[in-house]
Amino acid sequence: MTTDAVPPGVDPTIPSAGRLYDYYLGGTEHFEVDRRAAELVRMAAPELEDAAWANRGFLQRSAKWLAAEAGIRQFIDIGAGLPTRNNTHEAAQAGASDVRTVYFDNDPMVIAHARSLIVDTPHTIFLSGDLRDPDAILNDPALRDHLDLSQPVALMLVAVCHFIADEDDPQRLIGRYMSEFASGSYLALSHGTTEKTSPVIAEQVREIYEKATEQLHLRSKAEIANLFTGLELVSPYDGAEPGLTHIGLWGADDPEAADSDGSRWAFCGVARKP
Template sequence: MAQPTEGRAPAYIDTSKASIARVYDYALGGKDNYEVDRETIERVRKVAPEVNQLAIDNRAFLIRASRFIATQTSITQFLDCGSGLPTAENTHQVVQRLQPEARVVYVDNDPTVIAHGRALLEDNELTHFSAADIRDPQAVFSDPAVDGFLDLDQPVALFQIGTIHHFEDSDRPQKIMADYVERLAPGSMVAIAHFFDPENADSDLARRMEQVFVHSPMGSGRFRTMAEIQGLFPGLEMVDPGVVPCYRWWPDGPQLGPEDAVQRCIVGGVGIKK
């Protein structure tokens, strides 16, 4: 797989520090990453050889949640926070194939992602991009790319897929999500995928991965408990089966292959604001 060279990196990209978006890109087999990004995954691979499965299941959950909302609800507005780098089956591709009039706003302040986000604006008038900080709901909702494009008085599907586990506890992630939910119109839906500490035999694996992630060049990746993750859906009515390992949330078919322990260390769920 061809990889970009640091010597050709655009001036606005700091290749001395890993980017969350580029680390995910590498884990998914992409080419928009640098040595410092690859180092993060390779460090984790030493304690969890199947680490790429975290990114794969995270992405698959995004696709299934997008398809579910586009086909099973009347929501046609999507706010994808921490969208990351474009790959196969992005949110707008999934939902606009099913609901051609669907409007999608991606939010990400990673310089590499911003460059790709601007390209999206050229290709699709129903897909916009915001460079707001997803840790600041007020900044997100007041950005003209969001407020001027989505009708925030109507239901919105809010995605935080693989983002909140990069928030430190000091960021008060439950408070941030309560702020997001408060700003959403009734009928809105919230989809979250998050690294998970099962508090059972797999807990040691989760905590070993966490230690490597937070001490890697990326510097983040918290594995939270079920109670902590459920607290990210304040006052929402959960869609069955609730918060479960991502690969078990409305799977496309039965699990025929072996289940990796890593797969039990990332969960997802979708809640509805009544």
């Protein structure tokens, strides 16, 4: 990408968490500064590319399950990132064709490209919003026009909460969102972890993200579980007890085969609001 393609509000001299993720997934919406940062990440932790794909698989399998098995017809995806194939709305519509989806992101490059790609996509809109400002998102007139919040929704927070600092209190933020939603709503969340990672490598990756638009806050399994407080976690795959699992395993036909090094960089879960 050249500077001629830089949307207003985008600084091409600072790595972007969203563009780094796009690079890991083989996308094209990134700059030289992103590629350099991503290659440093790759040298420190080559399995993070696998982690990105495992996370993408969790998003797709959970969205389809929520539509096909849980009967959810309304999705809110916050921190959606740059569009790639089989996004939330496509995965969910594979489970039920009448699904309605609202995406939010605070990155102007994401917003510019996403809106151009969904112009002719039914039941799907992309809005500007920051996870850390739930009142602005929940009261956005376009969201309220597109969805009926008196009916269950699925809140998709996929690989976004590890960019929320402790002082912004991700548990409080999630609680605020879920308090607005009807009983029978769901939260699908994935979050980077330090549990199965060398502390030295985790610190190297964190330091690379210190120079990016969003900083990385990896958390323990117990801290990630706290983000589901008040919700009922579902079983992540056949034969498993309800709870968290690594991102490659959720919804996997063969969890043992899906248990890769990359998958262990994050925990995920899907939970229902009673």
